[in-house]
Amino acid sequence: MLYQLYETQRAMLSPFAEFASASSKLYSHPLSPFAHTPMADRVSAGLDLMHRLSKEYEKPQFNIGTANVGGVDVAVQQQVAMEKPFCRLLRFKRFTDNLRALSQMKEHPTVLIVAPLSGHHSTLLRDTVRALLRDHKVFITDWTDARMVPLDAGPFHLDDYVTYVQEFIRHIGPEVNVISVCQPTVPVLAAISLMASNGEVTPRTMTMMGGPIDARKSPTAVNNLAMNKSHNWFEHNVIYRVPVNYPGSGRAVYPGFLQHSGFVAMNPDRHLSSHYDYFLDLVRGDGDSADSHREFYDEYNAVLDMPAEYYLDTIKTVFQDFALVNGTWQVNGQLVRPQDIKTTALLTIEGELDDISGAGQTRAAHELCTGIAKTRQFHYDAVGAGHYGIFSGRRWREKVYPEVKQFIASHQNDAPAASRPRAAPAKKVKSRAR
Template identity: 55%
Template sequence: MYQLYELHSAAWAPFLPWLQASASFLEAFENVPSAVPTRHLAAGFQLLVRLWKRYPKPQFGLAKTLIDGHRVAVSETVVLDKAFCRLLHFERATRHSQPVVLLVAPLSGHHATLLRDTVRVMLPDFDVFLTDWRDGREVPLAAGAFHLDDYVAYMREFIDYLGPDLHIVSICQSTVPVLAAVSLMASRGEPTPRSLTLIGGPVDAQREPTTVDELAVNKSLDWFEREMIDTVPAHYPGAGRRVCPGFRQRMAFMAMKADHHLRSHLNYYFDVAAGNTEAAQMHRSFYDEYNAVLDMAAEYYLDTVRVVFQECRLARGTWRVCGEHVRPGDIRASALITVEGEHDDICGPGQTRAAHDLCTGIEASRKHHLTARGCGHYGIFSGTRWRTEVYPRIRSLIYGYTPVPAAC
């Protein structure tokens, strides 16, 4: 399948520049009253380009932020460079002493740039570090395998690097390995982060199962290995690596909401033809990110299907990471914050909140839950409701567990 996908992309590649140039030429006639058919033709060419072009990893593009009314420069720095992940620091040119936050992006088919809005909103208030997962096809075979246990090990290393005074904010899939990493640290008697925020993740996928959960349970692991795993072609650095290709993930997600995506693309066609520039640009911005996907190491993908969804080991208390028993009940010093979306169709209501039942060692007064009314999955970490409703409450809670610096 991977080879066929590459051949298909290569076949379309020579035509895309011509289609784009033709669309730009035809758009020059958009103000001519008799040019309605021309505008529709230009819109059709643009839609074809967007349907068949390849989408590279986007840039974060966060060069500035606003702190106390002043514009402050932001630089993107790699502070730890691992085989499958880079730890990024969005360093701000300011002497403000603010809480350190480790923002953990999900490794579930999209790049960490999916959290661009999450980072942008947090930058004025926090010193933000972010996990930037590598595309599996870019990781040479010599780097070895990458399992779910390795993900947990990465989290422990990143926490050790940043120190125990940090706060963790994990999103979607990342909530499970993050909770495991903190649990293992607590079991060993090591200092744990001041607060742990889990946003829209499958801590217990048995609760209110969604279409995603039902697919994972209704198909065997052999089916996933047969249908979802392929080999990286020869012309990539990771040639020969077994992966779950990003394009397969994207196809699966789009198939679950085929009607929605079809309407969205048809609306884009009509918006371009009618000259609705703002609406067309919103479509482009969303799908530029949505269509930019990465390959996941096969062993990690299959581990996640089995451990998180099929066997629910974290929720059932049966998970062992490299032989160590994962016991969330051992966490005592960290505050727990969970966030769910009322209309989340990827992680159902209760799946993230389940962490409260597992973390029995945390006092009730240090446990907090937020259900974002009217929010779907992406709305709890990106977009208007994230900025105006969800984030202000998370910020207030995190600051409540941050020591006030002593006066000089």
Template identity: 50%
Template sequence: MQGGVCVVSSAYSSRRVIQPSKSPQRRPVLRIGSHQEILNKSSAHSYVGFRRCRASRRLISRKLPVVNGRTQQASQPRFPGASRACPVPNLSSLASTGACRPQLPLNRRGTDMLYAWREWQSMMWAPALPWLQATAELLAKVDHITHAAPCRQVAAGCDLLVRLFRHYDKPQFGLTYTDMAGQRVAVRESVVLEKAFCRLVRFERATDCRHPVVLLVAPLSGHHATLLRDTVRAMLPDFDVYITDWLDARHVPVARGTFHLHDYVAYVQEFIDYLGPEVHVVAVCQSTVPVLGAIALSAAGHGCTPASVTLMGGPVDARRSPTVVNRLAVSKPLDWFARTLINTVPRLHAGAGREVYPGFRQHMAFMSMNPDRHLKAHADYYRAVSTGNTEAARKHRTFYDEYNAVLDMAAEYYLETVRVVFQDFALARGTWTVNGERVCPEAIRDTVLITVEGENDDICGQGQTHAAHDLCTAIDPSNRYCLTVAECGHYGIFSGSRWRTHIYPRIRDIIRRFDNAHPEATASETVALNL
């Protein structure tokens, strides 16, 4: 008893007796030790969490009323395991009842709130967007009146707002036909294999012509496989095209398991086995590393290897000519990426509870790499709509409808890719192991190797993709081809005019030359091989 205040030193006593104060003029305060002592003894931070601790402190320091010289008992306890004589929760009782569950660290809870806030923002804008779109369409039709120009400007502003705040779903390939020998041939998509996180899609052409089979491995780096629409469109007249259609991780239920980088490699091996040794693999951007790893593992294990592999703009050795992306990856520890960039899928999605690297974060990263270019593009779009330049507006919509459609990636896959590809450079250093087996690119012998780089690629620096030739030392020099395209950026490698007129014709001719089903090569094709 000190100065009329009763101090109970133990926080673990199952029965506590509060002695009345000798000075009834002052209302006693129940203090059970110090806050720090309680936290140290009970490890409340790791067990109950920050909010529970704050609630406990408020309850501990609460003043109790005095009636007729006696301190009243505490009110009904607010925690399981607490008694009237002891308003402080019994932590061992809480553990047995399961009332307290481990919570995410404060920094992770903050990032998860960002995902929830993003979803809330989309829901808040959803009712207004149709009205803005209707207003834009109505005012855009106003013409031949005194105030037509201001009306078109308002329409352009409404249209731009809709595009900035709408949610972009996965686009469709929309490839319903192709031209073969001057004739229009119908095309339809069919799923031939389906995995937990990927579908193998075939573009079936209504023709009896046999063409070389091409497996187009789309990157799993934030965008959908439809980003390669132009790549598929160019190949359809000459090849039987298959593509890996990666699923949005937030739509994959947690019950379907996790997805690691070695699962990606296993998927590619399974797809190659399904299509057979005559398949020609084309890997774009991020997919180059797991594709080369899959082929190397199959070659070392005497499995099925493709007739050729084309690696386009991928970080095979990210140490060469590092870009902004490469420098960011090595400037932060892996733990920073896990704490800062990983979120939990919120409710209302099939994959609720799954940890992911959200697509909107990746989209923000894409935009921040060239902010001036994107700001100018949107300003030009506003001017195009307000002045009636429909062709320029259409091109903007076509590009950004695809660019803004992003997907979530499984957290374990994303973090392993950062570590293996961009921090440890494990493939280039020969230290990458998949399920306990070391990846040995030097084991590849019978596969033709083609690498393609863009001179102005700001995502994958010069030499990073061509580094595959230094790793695949067992491939005959006559079966290796390097192509560096002048004045070509990252996306120009697989889409746009340079892809259609410069890159694709050369890749097509090489594949035709080395295709087992069509070993003969025409004179024109042989000339085109001089890269």
């Protein structure tokens, strides 16, 4: 019922949002007589702010048309490398007729960015993609809004997420380097662990950034909510059915508008201050600052619905049972054993001021991946960086990215090798606390 009420409210506000936008321009356009009335700048700024607070935000585009490779601007084309019901594997293909740049690009390492399925679209990692394109061949997971997936596509569980990641890795090839940002650190570690257990060739490197490998360490407000509420509470309070006006009508989801409310509630004062500053920037005519605000909130306010099965699985497996670190997690009936990973180098990255994945949560991957030689395990603390700062913005570009680039480059001469398959697991597995 709540989802239907939200859709009704959105439909009612849509005309008002368009009216506010048009009226704002009426009071700001130099040829309009209303633009020369007293307080016109404040009226225009207020109407523009009303428009942005009441409009619907659609999925943004990556809009990456060029990349700089060795001082040469090359063309970038976005391609769909593989398509699944709940995700598209995108490739950013680079083109140039500059022979020197072309020669460099052929030698560049291949990277798979596994974007989070946790509310925002994969375009949130636009800055991550843009930086990596300078020195890498780049793929990224582009998760589909669950409300757009018809019911006949079936459910989508956390196990399916792990399977998707494995399929993408196999499609790209053994030369791939995997980067997981936030939520996917857990399923990515599971996917690579299972590949190693089965004797498959695993990626050359895996970089894990700001993720809840062990959510018990330095728990944040996000962790506390997941740990202090029962599984039934989540099932009965945040799961709703998609309304009839979407292709996924009837699908059980964790709606994007509820997630967005949670994002804002974490830092309400910051968002209120940001919108007031936007109003003042418009009044002052500071176009650059106003554009920066629009760019950020166009991305931040664009959210997607998550499949209910996947969301509830994640709550239980990652934040309540701590199944990965306790050694009890089974994916499609097979135990997840990070200690079976032998040939993949590991880099973990944490932000000093991360208020979503606390200190030590990502670094915990080293305690699990005991099969990786210590000389191939690395950790980096991004001083002064919050959660988003480790993959977007100035600190990402100037501090974090050079570390990631160097780490990947230093392991490209490692010959891909398959791990020796272990003996078939027993029907009953005795768990051990770690």
